[in-house]
Amino acid sequence: IKRVAVLTSGGDAPGMNAAIRAVVRAAASQGIEVVGVRRGFSGLHRGEMHLLGPRDVANTIQRGGTILLTARSRTWRTPEGRAEGARYLREWGVGGLIVIGGDGSFHGGYHLQEEHGIPVIGVPGTIDNDLYGTDHTIGYFTAVETALDAVDKLRDTGASHERIFVIEVMGRHAGHIALDVAVAGGAEEVFIPEDEKPIESVVEIVKQSVEKGKKGSIIIVAEGYDGGAQAVGDAIQAGTGLETRVSILGHIQRGGSPVSSDRILASRLGEAAVYALMDGQKGVMVGRTSGGITYTPLPETWQNSKDVSHDLYRCARVLSI
Amino acid sequence: IKRVAVLTSGGDAPGMNAAIRAVVRAAASQGIEVVGVRRGFSGLHRGEMHLLGPRDVANTIQRGGTILLTARSRTWRTPEGRAEGARYLREWGVGGLIVIGGDGSFHGGYHLQEEHGIPVIGVPGTIDNDLYGTDHTIGYFTAVETALDAVDKLRDTGASHERIFVIEVMGRHAGHIALDVAVAGGAEEVFIPEDEKPIESVVEIVKQSVEKGKKGSIIIVAEGYDGGAQAVGDAIQAGTGLETRVSILGHIQRGGSPVSSDRILASRLGEAAVYALMDGQKGVMVGRTSGGITYTPLPETWQNSKDVSHDLYRCARVLSI
Amino acid sequence: IKRVAVLTSGGDAPGMNAAIRAVVRAAASQGIEVVGVRRGFSGLHRGEMHLLGPRDVANTIQRGGTILLTARSRTWRTPEGRAEGARYLREWGVGGLIVIGGDGSFHGGYHLQEEHGIPVIGVPGTIDNDLYGTDHTIGYFTAVETALDAVDKLRDTGASHERIFVIEVMGRHAGHIALDVAVAGGAEEVFIPEDEKPIESVVEIVKQSVEKGKKGSIIIVAEGYDGGAQAVGDAIQAGTGLETRVSILGHIQRGGSPVSSDRILASRLGEAAVYALMDGQKGVMVGRTSGGITYTPLPETWQNSKDVSHDLYRCARVLSI
Amino acid sequence: IKRVAVLTSGGDAPGMNAAIRAVVRAAASQGIEVVGVRRGFSGLHRGEMHLLGPRDVANTIQRGGTILLTARSRTWRTPEGRAEGARYLREWGVGGLIVIGGDGSFHGGYHLQEEHGIPVIGVPGTIDNDLYGTDHTIGYFTAVETALDAVDKLRDTGASHERIFVIEVMGRHAGHIALDVAVAGGAEEVFIPEDEKPIESVVEIVKQSVEKGKKGSIIIVAEGYDGGAQAVGDAIQAGTGLETRVSILGHIQRGGSPVSSDRILASRLGEAAVYALMDGQKGVMVGRTSGGITYTPLPETWQNSKDVSHDLYRCARVLSI
The missing domain is CATH 3.40.50.460 (Phosphofructokinase domain)
Structure with a gap:
């Protein structure tokens, strides 16, 4: 694998920049180039892509929002739109795509992989923390x-x-x-x-x-x-x-500058996403569960739901006495 | 003057506690006791009063809200309500009342002074900064x-x-x-x-x-x-x-902990309010204008309005180019 | 068990107040009274104790420091000092002591339990996060x-x-x-x-x-x-x-107002400490490991050390490329 | 005047970016181009200059530090160094230089003006607030x-x-x-x-x-x-x-994102500096005194000192009672 692409999709979440930075730098440390895709899948099917080097992500770890921008895309929901995206990825010689977002975004990535054989790795980035397969999502904290x-x-x-x-x-x-x-x-x-x-x-x-x-x-x-x-x-x-x-x-x-827990989670997961692609993994979300990196097949992330802590729900009641 | 009373009234504003603290400590430095009235004029006509010493206001300068609480009072709008308040103030031997709030609150204080001869000093505490007679109001910053x-x-x-x-x-x-x-x-x-x-x-x-x-x-x-x-x-x-x-x-x-400018303004004005009472002033609001303490007759605070800076309004336009 | 005592000891940590609040309210929810000890073990051997009800801990969850104060105590290191403390606890009818602090403080509590049979539960409160038996300590975040x-x-x-x-x-x-x-x-x-x-x-x-x-x-x-x-x-x-x-x-x-993770951890562990005493546990620290409450014998907390994450150490290097 | 140059010099101060942005946009609103000089006078004598348009300063008003960088320069203290700087400014067709910094920086600018006839306007940017000719300096708040x-x-x-x-x-x-x-x-x-x-x-x-x-x-x-x-x-x-x-x-x-007072002061003074150059002023610092823009000859800024408020010094004592 010589090149990977990365995009952010869906609602933005604090820490997305830290995840992009981790992808870019972990890749660089392995001699892999990174192509940044702007405006999520919307930009992907229009070919809004450029190389991202380690210096391009300097001084971004503390920034809210996403330097790659994000947008909704109706075109991506069509096979034609995805074919366009796949074509661009091949033109750029991209051997894998890292999607930072929520389950809707993973869905979009999964279709691409199924239809065009491009390996896709999901990184959980959403403030809602409602993704199965990881204790916490980037932006939640x-x-x-x-x-x-x-x-x-x-x-x-x-x-x-x-x-x-x-x-x-x-x-x-x-x-x-x-x-x-x-x-x-x-x-x-x-x-x-x-x-x-x-x-x-x-x-x-x-x-x-x-x-x-x-x-x-x-x-x-x-x-x-x-x-x-x-x-x-x-x-x-x-x-x-x-x-x-x-x-x-x-x-x-x-919005806002991400707190340390989001920056650290994003750093770990962005790095793990690159290694997952190198290891030949595809169609999985990298997550962090009980202190270790885990890999969950993308479909499971939207087929399952993550419960709130019943224990904490009970605790909330007790302490409001 | 042996004793002064202090209350907060109207919407709360960050820095009100710093103002209360300044009143209490400036008074103590002059050998004057301070009576704190809870829940504004509503508490005044019900006699919700207690002595406040320098230690009672320790560790409050950084706190949002008001430790004296605030409330609306319909009763205070009646002469009977104000007579009750005046009676309590006399019972407690209070020689002057410091009202921290906006122009509505100053109105309430002014009636008390007019009808019952108790000297009233206003301290501008409102986030809106819309009080004539002071460059800034406590809470605005x-x-x-x-x-x-x-x-x-x-x-x-x-x-x-x-x-x-x-x-x-x-x-x-x-x-x-x-x-x-x-x-x-x-x-x-x-x-x-x-x-x-x-x-x-x-x-x-x-x-x-x-x-x-x-x-x-x-x-x-x-x-x-x-x-x-x-x-x-x-x-x-x-x-x-x-x-x-x-x-x-x-x-x-x-809400929130007051920023330095509000704490400093509140400290200066709370102190000035005590000295104003000692100097025999009454029916004025202490303010800060062009770097000095000023005294504005209370009626002027509600009869005049304070313009926004036309200069800044223009500047906003220029810089959004 | 009718009454428990609680103290904070060693260096203060943000979230200690949230832990005290949780102890007081969880106990109240079970019909148990709480005795607050001021100035840690130093206050314990001098009998600086008072009842703490659910309202006494209102509006403290967001406060830094510890409302119970903390101090070092040389006297506590003597058997005589601890005997004094035990006598006070018995006078107050206390059936168990909750110690919020680090391993030095747990040591002090453990001696008390060993010598005088008073059940002691430790709650990990230290910014350093260097306590074996819990993923994180209160104050660390x-x-x-x-x-x-x-x-x-x-x-x-x-x-x-x-x-x-x-x-x-x-x-x-x-x-x-x-x-x-x-x-x-x-x-x-x-x-x-x-x-x-x-x-x-x-x-x-x-x-x-x-x-x-x-x-x-x-x-x-x-x-x-x-x-x-x-x-x-x-x-x-x-x-x-x-x-x-x-x-x-x-x-x-x-210092500073505790962030959410510290407040939540403190709330969970303070509650767990009360339940542990009710369950007849003694000489253990309550901790949170991999998302569950765990109980670690106090001596293990100072006999073992908690490693930093080697993975994160490596990650730090990779991402600084 | 068709072009002005701007640089930041001396210790950086929060709000310097807001001042640069104001210079660039106020100039653009008047059809004037702005040349940004990097690394202060050190960059000036080396010709580190580039055009700065209104979009180049987008999203910088909230950033700490200075996007133009700052540095000390020994060379600038020599006539030869300043001659080099003057040459670059003429090459770029610059009709005036705006120096954002403290009195040392104003000194450096004043020499340039005296020796080479290039109009220089100072903008007070230093956290210390120790500049004569303005109530407050950018960064102080x-x-x-x-x-x-x-x-x-x-x-x-x-x-x-x-x-x-x-x-x-x-x-x-x-x-x-x-x-x-x-x-x-x-x-x-x-x-x-x-x-x-x-x-x-x-x-x-x-x-x-x-x-x-x-x-x-x-x-x-x-x-x-x-x-x-x-x-x-x-x-x-x-x-x-x-x-x-x-x-x-x-x-x-x-460091840190500038608070509102610094951003507003910087916006006002950056704008005023451009207008001052257009009005043919030279060798003055723009300041804000008692709510208005003032112009102080640069030498006065280092010949005079600005007193602390004796009133506030006294107040500090009274309120610590």
Whole structure:
């Protein structure tokens, strides 16, 4: 293998640049060249490619976003689009493609491999942490930290006004961020898509919380919970009459300089992706599980789901006493 | 004067604790005792008061929110409510009241002084910076910094996706925060209540910005601009067809540990408020203007408005070229 | 078991308050009272104790330091001192003691248990991460983040001046912090006590780095590496003639609001410590290994050492190419 | 005037990039081209120059350091070196030079103007804030914030151990940073070069502080105070016997993303520098004083010194009661 290509796809996540850097430098250390593809699969079928050397990724490990850009692509969903992409990869003499993204992106890469025989390795980059086959995904730690920082700020003002704050964090299908933020933020209650408990339960919890003398309450809601934070806030306001504010944190959770855990995970996995291609692996996602590198066939990453920690869910309840 | 009382009122602002601390310690340095009133005027007419010594405010200078809590009070708007408050202040032997808050709070204090002869000094504490009589208000610098931090994060993700981000910052009646954040955040455009330019103008600006090769655009909107960020975002989406995201930063701008400028301003003004009472002043707000302490009659603080810097508004335009 | 006591001991670590809070609230959820001991073993043999209820630990999860204070104690090293402590614990009706700290603190607790039969559970709280029996220690993640933030800042100025920065991070006996910071900070080289490679090797690395066109270099040194950062800096200056600056980060790494990973780990382990006492366990440290709670006999925590990740050490080298 | 050149010189300061960006964009808005000079005067006499367009400074406003690099130059101190620089500037058709830096850098620019008739405008960029002719210098606000963040962290650990922390901040000739950090950090005492009070005075202050029940003390020392933090720490340790730690913050104060105040100041002054050249001004520094742009002849910037605020110095004392 003389050349590999790398792209970022789907929603951007802090640490993607650290992963690109790791791919480029690990490859260089093995005498392999790296072709960077801009704008994900959208750029791939248009041939937006250029060589990336070790110096090109200098001073990027601490940067949020992705220097390779990312975009959605409808064309890639067509066999014609993928054929175009494959043609470009062959023209550039690329012996393998590394896809940094979530399961949708892996899907796109898997089709390419199946149809055109180009080995594809997935690197889990998404803030949601909802990928089977790795304990954590690149970007997750930073997203939690950003949300937590917001919760800390809202608690300051919530406590001063003795108000209820209902805070919506990212997670369309999974409550990983919500649960971590709830425990770390000392929240009174957390709503996640994995447990469709009735919204009314929160009313009792907030009432008890006030009776216990708590100044202000923090309720965390994953965006994927039915109705979202607004519905929870409305229920509390209606059920308790207490002043309730809803705050939807939104896209700030995607940005910012990655925290150390994301940079280190990205460094390890970017390196592992290059070695996997060299070892002749294909169609797998590199992940990190229980402290070791693991390889999960790409289809398993979207066929399986990753549970939130039931233990932590229980812990959140106990500690909000 | 043997004793003074202090309260925080209206929306909380980072640095209020630094101001309380300064009042308590400056008073102690002059042999004056301080009575802390909890929950603003609402607590005052209910007599929620206690002595605050220098050690009680230790380790609070860096804390967001207000240790004295704050609340709205309908009762205070009635002469009966204010009479109750006056009675409590006299019972506690208080010779003057320091009100940390915005112009609504100064109004409440001014009535008390007029009706019951208790000297009142205002300290400008509000994130909006819309108070006549001081260059800056306590909390403003931190709110700008928090909003700017969010803008920096959104730019990371906006640039990666080549998206437009329309970001709403606080400022119901004034564009101070919006303007500072726009200049410091390198925004393409800013909408403030002080200049009701047509919303459509933004469409042309965004189009040009794309033509110039800018990756992603940042538009800042003060919440007081007609229609807010949502209207601006809708106009851009409709007028350009470009992917546009709206982000409303909300209450996080009120919280967090105060930045140095707010702590220092609060320290200076809290101290000045005590000395003003000792000098026999009453019915004035202490402020800081052009590097010196100034005293503005309370009614002037709500009768006048403070302009945004036209110079900076122009500068924002020039630098977004 | 009706009552348990909790203390923090040794160097403080961010997240200790989250651990105290978890102990108090998990106990309360089981109908158990908690006695807080101030100033570690020093306060224990003097009986500095008081009841801690769930509200007493409100709003502490985000605070750095330890609300129970910590101190060194020579008296505790004497059988008489420990007898005094045991007497106080019995007076207060305490059925078990939870010690949050490092292996020195566990030693102190173990003696108490051996001599006086009071069950002791250890909770790993130290920024150094050098405790056998847990993947990570409470405080470690925050210390790495603080050091990394400093490295990011130093790289800004180092790159502008094209200088070498040699940065010393904490870790008297272990290179865990240094290694994480080196990988996450994109350092050119890292020196840890676990690998006593010759200091001169760095000269060649820095020279090559300059030849490759790198603007400025970052070298990380664990304080426990022979000679520390100063020796490394002197060697570089002498060997290359390049402008070299030494920066010793010091105690800032101990402070600050804990990051989410430390708060969550502390919450889990504080809770687990209470349950361990209820289950009749004694003389063990609760830890978290490969995603589960583990129990390690206290003596093993100081008889064994925890290796740095050789894999990550290798990765650091590869990615600095 | 068709072209102007810009360089950064001396120690780097956060906000220098925002100033460069403002120069480039304000010039572009007036149809003027900008030549960027790399490595300050060192690069100028070697002709390290290139055109800088508005897109070249995109996404730099939030970056620490300086994209134009900075360096010391002995050659520039010779007439021959300056003649070389003048020759390059004429070759490039440059009608004026903007120097972003401190008084040493202004000196270098002034000589060029005197000897070769090229108009020079100074922009105050230095963290020390010790420049006559402007209320604040670019980089100062960020340096204070960085130092304050460190002080907040050290207070956490200092309070937990009930230790004294003596913290040295930057400021070789001036106490501006030290004073702001002392007030904002709630320090017990501050030592600045402007007031050579005897070091022993601190011993009494620390003793009293302990008697008042303070948990830990924070002492701030400007690096320019005779003996620095180490001398102060030694005096305290010797005079009180209390555990005392010395922390020298060092170069981290130069780095990091600039805070809003620095970005705004840099934006305003960079713009003003371009307009000053267009107006035919030469040999002046643009500054901001009492809310307006001011122009100070360059020699005055090094002939005069800027006092620290005596008012604030007094305030620091009062509030540490």
